[in-house]
Amino acid sequence: MNWLDPLRYSFMTEALMVSALVGTVCAVFSCYLVLKGWSLMGDAISHAVLPGVVVAYLVGIPLPVGAFAAGLLCATATGWIKASTRIKEDTVMGIVFTGMFAFGLVLFTKVETDAHLSHILFGNILGIERDDLIQTVIAAVVTLGIVLAMRKDLMLFCFDTAHARAIGLNTTMLHYVLLALLSGTIVASMQAVGIILVVAMLVTPGCTARLLTDRFDRMLILATASSVIASCLGVYVSFFVNGATGACIVLAQALLFAAAFLWHQRRRSRFSV
Amino acid sequence: MPSLSIDVANVTVAYPNGHTALRDASFHLHQGVIAALVGINGSGKSTLFKSLMGFVKPVAGTISIAGNTVEQARKLKLVAYVPQSEEVDWTFPVSVWDVVMMGRYGHMNFLRIASAEDKRIVNESLARVGMTDFRDRQIGELSGGQKKRVFLARALAQNGQIILLDEPFTGVDVTTEEAIIALLRSLRDEGRIILVSTHNLGSVPEFCDHVVLVNRTVLAAGPLEEVFTEDNLNRAFGGVLRQFHFEQSTIQDHDGKTVKLVTDDERPLVFGKGGHLEYKDRQGREDLVEKRQKEAGE
Numbered sequence: 168m169n170w171l172d173p174l175r176y177s178f179m180t181e182a183l184m185v186s187a188l189v190g191t192v193c194a195v196f197s198c199y200l201v202l203k204g205w206s207l208m209g210d211a212i213s214h215a216v217l218p219g220v221v222v223a224y225l226v227g228i229p230l231p232v233g234a235f236a237a238g239l240l241c242a243t244a245t246g247w248i249k250a251s252t253r254i255k256e257d258t259v260m261g262i263v264f265t266g267m268f269a270f271g272l273v274l275f276t277k278v279e280t281d282a283h284l285s286h287i288l289f290g291n292i293l294g295i296e297r298d299d300l301i302q303t304v305i306a307a308v309v310t311l312g313i314v315l316a317m318r319k320d321l322m323l324f325c326f327d328t329a330h331a332r333a334i335g336l337n338t339t340m341l342h343y344v345l346l347a348l349l350s351g352t353i354v355a356s357m358q359a360v361g362i363i364l365v366v367a368m369l370v371t372p373g374c375t376a377r378l379l380t381d382r383f384d385r386m387l388i389l390a391t392a393s394s395v396i397a398s399c400l401g402v403y404v405s406f407f408v409n410g411a412t413g414a415c416i417v418l419a420q421a422l423l424f425a426a427a428f429l430w431h432q433r434r435r436s437r438f439s440v
Numbered sequence: 441m442p443s444l445s446i447d448v449a450n451v452t453v454a455y456p457n458g459h460t461a462l463r464d465a466s467f468h469l470h471q472g473v474i475a476a477l478v479g480i481n482g483s484g485k486s487t488l489f490k491s492l493m494g495f496v497k498p499v500a501g502t503i504s505i506a507g508n509t510v511e512q513a514r515k516l517k518l519v520a521y522v523p524q525s526e527e528v529d530w531t532f533p534v535s536v537w538d539v540v541m542m543g544r545y546g547h548m549n550f551l552r553i554a555s556a557e558d559k560r561i562v563n564e565s566l567a568r569v570g571m572t573d574f575r576d577r578q579i580g581e582l583s584g585g586q587k588k589r590v591f592l593a594r595a596l597a598q599n600g601q602i603i604l605l606d607e608p609f610t611g612v613d614v615t616t617e618e619a620i621i622a623l624l625r626s627l628r629d630e631g632r633i634i635l636v637s638t639h640n641l642g643s644v645p646e647f648c649d650h651v652v653l654v655n656r657t658v659l660a661a662g663p664l665e666e667v668f669t670e671d672n673l674n675r676a677f678g679g680v681l682r683q684f685h686f687e688q689s690t691i692q693d694h695d696g697k698t699v700k701l702v703t704d705d706e707r708p709l710v711f712g713k714g715g716h717l718e719y720k721d722r723q724g725r726e727d728l729v730e731k732r733q734k735e736a737g738e
Contacts, residue, residue, distance in 0.1 A: 334546030
């Protein structure tokens with residue numbers, strides 16, 4: 168088999184383009200998520216979208232809509248329970264998202280007539296259908312557009328909420344915008360890597376870039392570069408191993424992170440006496 | 441705009457969990473003043489700051505900033521806040537320049553694109569605090585005093601007329617402390633109101649004109665000499681203050697004048713005989729020295 172073989176198939180070039188787009192959205196957003204310290208929130212929401220997807224399937228509305236709604240429900244329920252009890256946020260999150268995920272699994276096994284839904288769990292970018300493709304692209308483009316337009320406000324919100332409020336920004340609104348964007352990012356990457364592994368897409372690019380630079384703008388660029396490379400590499404490799412595309416992408420992300428970590432360690436030992 | 445002032449009248453702040461952090465607090469500050477907000481931890485200093493910035497809403501009473509409500513003042517970006525060092529994530533990937541530019545965000549359009557004017561103001565603010573050479577440094581690479589100056593520059597870039605500083609001298613060496621004080625004085629002389637929250641009593645007489653003493657309410661507020669008395673401080677601090685009474689100490693009065701005082705990081709607060717405040721140096725306080733001499737002569 169020739170190493171250029173994958174590019175002869177239109178489903179492969181399509182998958183490469185979509186994964187590059189998804190990789191970009193995830194990378195840009197991951198910079199905020201990592202700096203805000205919301206990794207667990209990313210994990211929580213990504214699992215919590217499952218019941219939303221199943222219900223959307225049953226009702227017959229687009230799956231991303233259900234996923235988005237469930238993601239926001241998880242975030243607001245977490246916030247509400249935390250505010251009205253003494254339980255810490257990470258604990259509340261642990262309860263809410265596992266509860267929602269379990270509910271989703273129960274629904275899922277009850278209605279499993281279509282292999283479609285399993286794609287949500289593990290991703291299926293190589294066999295993605297036209298409708299799903301369009302929905303993914305829309306979710307990705309809208310989310311990316313909003314993040315980029317609001318990138319400075321969001322950065323200030325992550326860095327110094329008090330100052331953001333003092334100069335008249337609506338920080339409550341920014342909080343919910345960030346949560347909505349998180350849900351949007353998850354919805355966009357659901358088809359590519361599946362909701363179980365999507366947290367890797369949300370965290371790894373930002374962390375990789377963080378090790379390589381201490382400037383925010385450069386962090387955005389490096390995260391995007393590493394994420395797009397990992398996404399395309401994952402799709403490409405999965406052609407040869409016959410599937411598990413999502414896992415291949417996440418593995419490539421992890422390898423890039425490991426490389427960045429080694430570089431970081433070497434540089435640190437060179438500079439410290 | 442009416443002349444700059446802060447009027448806090450009968451303000452009570454209670455948190456959703458039922459805790460009343462501040463009860464019936466009132467004080468007034470006029471323009472061109474450096475005021476110290478003094479009290480122990482949990483006395484309501486930060487609650488007062490939060491109310492001035494509109495982060496918490498009083499359940500009773502009113503706050504007026506230059507004749508505006510807190511909400512209007514926030515829209516006018518009148519109030520700038522210099523956070524305590526512990527509140528800042530110093531590993532955050534931003535440079536000195538980026539941080540000072542954040543002071544301009546409120547003045548920019550939705551996309552926060554810096555204009556030439558914004559850049560000029562940022563440059564000017566950096567120059568004013570003497571941090572121009574450090575503009576491209578990541579904020580974590582700075583010393584304690586430099587970090588403070590960057591956030592002061594941000595307050596200047598914001599053009600905040602009321603500047604709130606939270607514990608500005610922790611982790612700052614004495615030379616930098618004096619540089620910051622000089623800067624605060626020049627800001628005061630421009631007519632701004634500087635409100636400094638601190639528990640470092642000794643430094644208060646050195647640079648503050650006004651004092652607001654808090655302990656779950658405002659115990660006393662007004663000019664330093666009137667408010668900063670041993671009595672008031674005892675009321676504000678209760679048993680927390682460590683005291684050293686020379687007349688009761690084992691120091692021998694060899695020549696009638698020996699006073700020695702050595703402390704570690706924080707400045708000591710010294711009351712002379714008769715309970716009046718003692719200052720570190722005579723410069724600029726010639727009239728006071730004269731007054732004391734007269735008292736001694738009588």
